[in-house]
Amino acid sequence: MNWAGLYTVLSGVNRHSTAIGRIWLSVIFIFRIMVLVVAAESVWGDEKSAFTCNTQQPGCNSVCYDHFFPISHIRLWALQLILVTTPALLVAMHVAYQQHREKKLLVLTGHGDAKHMEEVKKHKMRIAGSLWWTYVCSVVFRLLFEAVFMYIFYMLYPGYQMMRLVKCEAYPCPNTVDCFISRPTEKTIFTVFMLVTSSICIILNMAELIYLVVRACARRSQHNSNPSSGKGSFYGHKHSSEYKQNEINQLLTEQDGSLKDMLRRNSGLQEKGDRCSAC
Amino acid sequence: MDWGALHTILGGVNKHSTSIGKIWLTVLFIFRIMILVVAAERVWGDEQDDFVCNTLQPGCRNVCYDHFFPISHIRLWALQLIFVSTPALLVAMHVAYRRHEKKRQFRKGDQKCEYKDIEEIRKQRFRIEGSLWWTYTGSIFFRLIFEAVFMYAFYFMYDGFRMPRLMKCSAWPCPNTVDCFVSRPTEKTVFTIFMIAVSSICILLNVAELCYLLTKFFLRRSKKAGNSKQQPNHENKEETKQNEMNELISDSCQNTVIGFSS
Secondary structure, three states: OOHHHHHHHHHHHHOOOOHHHHHHHHHHHHHHHHHHHHHHHHHOOOOOOOOEEOOOOOOHHHHHHHHHOOOOHHHHHHHHHHHHHOOHHHHHHHHHHHHHHHHHHHHHOOOOOHHHHHHHHHOOOOOOOHHHHHHHHHHHHHHHHHHHHHHHHHHHOOOOOOOOEEEEOOOOOOOOEEEEOOOHHHHHHHHHHHHHHHHHHHHHHHHHHHHHHHHHHHHHHHHHHOOOOOOOOOOHHHHHHHHHHHHHHHHHHHOOOOHHHHHHHHHHHHHHHOOOOOO | OOHHHHHHHHHHHHOOOOHHHHHHHHHHHHHHHHHHHHHHHHHOOOOOOOOEEOOOOOOHHHHHHHHHOOOOHHHHHHHHHHHHHOHHHHHHHHHHHHHHHHHHHHHHOOOOOOOOOHHHHHHOOOOOOOHHHHHHHHHHHHHHHHHHHHHHHHHHHHOOOOOOOEEEEOOOOOOOOEEEEOOOHHHHHHHHHHHHHHHHHHHHHHHHHHHHHHHHHHHHHHHHHHHHHHOOOOOOHHHHHHHHHHHHHHHHOOOOOOOOOO
8 A cells, every 4th residue: 555555545536526626636646745755755765864963972863863853754744645635535435325325226226237336336426415514524624634734844843944954962962063964955945845735735625615615505595596496405415316216106106117218217317416516 | 656657647638639749748758757767866866875075074075965966856857747747637637627518418418419428428539629729738838838947947056967076065064175076977967968858859849739739720710711701601510510410310319318228
């Protein structure tokens, strides 16, 4: 399990995200994870071996390194990226649960063949109803994790600039000793780069949150002004599945045996519900 | 997530590129990314370990290395390649959006039955015209800008493309002016020149592609203007085709566009 594995897991979530969510995912993978793997890890690769202190005292080097770098930038960024990308799995789980329910419904109504199962797997879920809440929660958690890690970064390494020289007097160093950090300028450049991309991701998340809330309010006001049609509303998903159930029950009692007709009506209902799914 | 993943992402864009765009993508992956991964990274691998200064003063070597190499060539090239390849994703996103719209129309049961099923929409290649033309041209423009910016940054930081064997350093804590020796300077010079040359070829390809797109655009425009003068009743060929298809559909095409029924 490495970054490629995470990429596989998260690209499935991509389908059910908003457009801003997809842009956010691309920024995360290309400008943060890829830069981390391809460039930043080699810059920090020799951070301990090339950390030199002006002393022959054994142990002073290790102690000073540990004092100034409680946790390496690279590890902090890796943790940040993992924690920031995992709320999307909440959405993936919810979508999987909804797909499972739809499949069960199809099996109960006698459409449990492979083709319908495939169709359930392939169709894009609308971000409405309970899925909306899950999605919004995942965005809020993302924002929270980003903010927490930015704060931790600021607490551990005040300022973004990496110094060339640090003065250390931890035991067993005999007195104040000069220690030199390897590649400070390159590290500063990458730190600034990662901070900038982090801020861009925070802005994208906030924009996505605002977009979702505005859309929900718009849908709600549409629902309030047009209460008879439940399909375009905030609770549209719930209503459309109940409506579907009523239709299916009616069909079953009428013993409409023609599969094609049932499917046509079923697909007609689904497509009306999906009208606003291009988000 | 590494260069292989970038290759997978960008390989999809290849379908909708012009021929020059496909050549550019090939040059990028084979002569730049592959050379970087397979050869250049080894050459620069020991750049700090084998950077030797004529002093025993602790810290002098670190400081002098940092002074002469604010950012390593390898990292600069990696960033350049990432930035230069990402505008192609704008095109990929636009194509995905168009495909999504076509799928929606198809599912609604629109009377345009050009497509037999959804698979055909997925495999279809879109022509570079209309808004896609603007996205594509914009992406080439950004590519050019990023290439130029990185070439300039390179030149600004390393004052020319040659790697000297010896550098004189007097940054603190070096006691006085100290001689520092760079590891593998000739090999580094060779690879630097190679990468700069390929970069220039990519810039030329991008400029050529831009000119090609502009020429095609103006030709199409003049053709349209010419056609409208000759045949005022038919606005363009596509609308004539569409009218014919609509006639055929109203005659025979009643239940075709239902995904489940086939």
